Amino acid sequence: ILLAMPLPLQANEELLRLGADPGQWPMQAKNYEATRYSELDQISARTVERMHVVWSFSTGALRGHEGGPLVIGSTMYVHSPFPNTIYALDLRQKPYTILWKYTPEQKPSAIAAACYDTVSRGVAYGMGKIFLGTLDGQLIALDAHTGNEVWKVKQGEIARGETITGAPIVIKDMVIIGISGGEFGVRGRINAYDIQTGKPRWVAYSQGPDDDILLEGDFNKECPRHGGEGEGTRSWPGEQWKLGGGTTWGWFSYDPDLDLFHYGTGNPGSWNTEVRKGGDNKWSCTLWGRRPGTGKARWAFQMTPWDSWGYDGTNELILVDLPIGNAKRKCAVHFDKNGFAYTLDRGTGEVLSAVPFVYENWAKGINRGDDRPIEVPEKRAKLGVDVKGVCPSSMGGKNQQPAAYDPETHLFYVGTNNLCMDIQAMEAKYNPGTPYVGADLLIYSGHEGRDKYYGEFIAWDPVKGRRVWEIQERFPVWSGALATAGGLVFYGTLDGWLKAVDARTGVLLWQQKLGSGIVGNPIAFLGPDNKEYIAVYSGVGGWFGLPAAVSLPKDDPRAAMGANGAADNSGLPQSTTPGGELVVFGLD
Amino acid sequence: ILLAMPLPLQANEELLRLGADPGQWPMQAKNYEATRYSELDQISARTVERMHVVWSFSTGALRGHEGGPLVIGSTMYVHSPFPNTIYALDLRQKPYTILWKYTPEQKPSAIAAACYDTVSRGVAYGMGKIFLGTLDGQLIALDAHTGNEVWKVKQGEIARGETITGAPIVIKDMVIIGISGGEFGVRGRINAYDIQTGKPRWVAYSQGPDDDILLEGDFNKECPRHGGEGEGTRSWPGEQWKLGGGTTWGWFSYDPDLDLFHYGTGNPGSWNTEVRKGGDNKWSCTLWGRRPGTGKARWAFQMTPWDSWGYDGTNELILVDLPIGNAKRKCAVHFDKNGFAYTLDRGTGEVLSAVPFVYENWAKGINRGDDRPIEVPEKRAKLGVDVKGVCPSSMGGKNQQPAAYDPETHLFYVGTNNLCMDIQAMEAKYNPGTPYVGADLLIYSGHEGRDKYYGEFIAWDPVKGRRVWEIQERFPVWSGALATAGGLVFYGTLDGWLKAVDARTGVLLWQQKLGSGIVGNPIAFLGPDNKEYIAVYSGVGGWFGLPAAVSLPKDDPRAAMGANGAADNSGLPQSTTPGGELVVFGLD
Ligand SMILES: O=C(O)c1cc(C(=O)O)c2c(n1)C(=O)C(=O)c1cc(C(=O)O)[nH]c1-2
């Protein structure tokens, strides 16, 4: 079908059409709004008890399987963590035939540079092509029908520790991709490439001179308090912005009507605030609204100025229209690592609300005057001081696990981390391609270690700014959420349970333990047989899950940047085993 | 329960009791007779359509997952191919909790020595211990409750290419284990160790002086035509028996009443017959009945004298009592690589019948006078001649995939290979620890390549010596069979379908595609909830499956000893992906 249709001039059109088709799952977040909501309802609160595995597909890789597959027409695109193998599965012959398989040639040195696990958050589709970022920093375009390489570019320089773990997004006639490596002193940026040729279109840095960070003339016009021109250098001492982090390993969303796309930037580097003293370190830990055509920023809002905790701002912005006050506002909702849920005007960056969605103690709240956190000074990380009991931990109140929004219940569904930490900043010396962290972390459960559970799955009312229900989970919920018109919300646990809960009440309706822990994002789609299926990756890993995926020294709770101790205390390595497969569920 | 009972003096007693308990699966082949028959019938021809995955467990390894788990009491023991990790799963808390995990320290050089894939056919249980052979040649005893090492011994010398892939067996107060490496000039043998201490008890070589091969005084008394004393050296030129293969990588069975255990030895080395000229090369390609107490052979019967095809005799002997003529005979039934199904008197080695169970063309039959094959001279492999169209191939009419026997239908269920080959013998130079193969193989489908299918699953009437039904399969059926009192037979395919067929008719009643190809052996057991479950490993590999598990050069059909071309032509690498997990099925 896709082949027979004339290719649209801009990939948007096709993706918008596919995104609106309940049977398809054409981008990582289902649609440009990133709601991860499916209108399918065959699998419902009434029928889900009959749901079972109909097939599975091993990826041939171990380690954390983040992201999810895409479904375009009758083809499913499955990806793996390093070595980033991509499979195209034809679903017409049940359960599938492998149309093609592609494994990029890449530098194995990338493995060591992936300090949070060798994950990939998936591929993007557009104009008959599949786009993948490789761990060693390449962006590759494949013919979606044949798997043949169409073009490839070097987005990152692996010798400098530049990796790719985030998924690209296709907007207009471009593919946009970020970069990882904040812990290697990488200077964050996003790049746009011509979808047909791979020719560079623009690059927008997170910090540095205005020409590098690309500001619109009316940048932050409505919210001058969020900062203006020159701050990409001025808010840094000397030239520290060059090693400044602000990497871009999270998710993208896009509003074609406003002609703005949205994403967040990571924490500044190194974690030792001494070397970044004297300013906010803009634009690290920042949410953005940019024009896709030019890459220019219409607005930017820094959530965590002069970050000392590793509170990256890279979590997704979900675009929903909400009744705020008496008006329907075009909002972006964002659950930040720093523990606050932000509701913004997605056209201007105006902060409409900012309230904690998890337990936090580093800030008394967000000042409604200047939208800055009201910091608790004793909870700020310092050089040579082991600051105890900081909540949330550097893993965030939420990490990369994307939330879902259900337009029926008007609720967000969010996998969260219930984690606190002891944190000590340390001197770090920059040496290209080697770690430049500058922090020592001990991570444990929430409420300063008093809790017995390490995560929660919550339903969030964005208008009232409060939880509607919550499910305590033994482990951080590192998987994404999926909401469906069947009145169900799906999520996975680090020890491998896929769960379906009632969207209104959170009551558990169905669960099954898969081969390995779940850090991927469930999707829903219609097979060529017009039946609804749920698919999710099983394969433990990611930051918290790393100790369950690889062998780490037993006696070092600070290994893997604190994941080792946290995972050990939670019992994760005793509760699941490394694996890697896609599992597909249906009713019959 | 097990702990509370006084330990039996001989492990037999406990294993016999457990083997007779339909809820348990205490040894690889279910019972000493190796019938792989379960008396459970909850999952039946009537109910199987409701069967579905209830949980799965990733082993954290890729490559071929041969063998199966054990179920002792409420504990399941899962193993993996190299690195041979063992997991003990407590099934009382659904679906499981991991009691312990054990990964042996071993020499990674073992990987290169495993020319047929880094498989393990599983562990054995006895007297509160779990016994595992490691790929690098260690036999290790673990405390079944804690996973602590109790003792370990070096069974093989990895520097000489001695590996272990076969499962041990526990008999009396001993654990008995073989050795692999026929393609490295290893001299085959089996060793018995004291179950409590690991102290060596006896070692029985496959060839060499009588003192090494351990012959009873009444050796082959009833069948002197099968050979007698001195032939372990006399049937070889010079000292070639020292490099003579006859390795022992297959299965064991045991008859406590006759006080005999049974197994087979592999092909002689090297494959170049010139260096082994002048005799039968006894006792390669041989079936044995030995006394467990002393290791001494009561009988031995060589199926393929002066082998030139790699027709190892290592396939299992299944012990059943059959009406032969007018008498009920204590038989052993064996489906050999050479394409013939042998029914023997298991007390004496007398050949009761020997008929082809697959298409073969290397022998006109087995001479009833001397039980020797009536060879077709043009099909004998020769030095420097590429002999075309030899059937079966070196992969055998059947390989390691064990058959099952159903006492209700009186039928055997056998996964078979429908493969032929071109074979050319070559000079090989012995160099310890390096390949000593001496053959070049091109393997293709059956009937000299005319068939479109590469395997069959068959029901075999051992009394009539003929097939009752057969199912053509696209790929060799490299998984074991399981027959149950539910009237079902289970087997898996190399591309990952687990199938349940009607035991009487072969009609397909249920199937599901798992994450990776199946080369493991399905088992049936009762959970602590008294419900029947079926469990099987998914994880493609083994000789035929190796090209689907690892990357081999595309343009070399002779790579992996001919597996590369055969797998490629069959389409296997395009039909499944590497993986490794245990999948458990139930009715609700
Ligand atoms: O600063 C960076 O560039 C960077 C990269 C990544 C990544 O690429 O996955 C993570 C982080 N930071 C990070 O702070 C973090 O919490 C994190 C978690 C994960 C994960 O996949 O579980 N990745 C990352």
Ligand SMILES: O=C(O)c1cc(C(=O)O)c2c(n1)C(=O)C(=O)c1cc(C(=O)O)[nH]c1-2
């Ligand atoms: O001669 C030997 O020692 C030896 C060992 C093995 C093994 O250890 O798996 C196999 C074979 N031979 C062999 O001939 C063979 O067909 C074979 C198949 C497989 C398998 O696991 O699929 N192993 C072996």
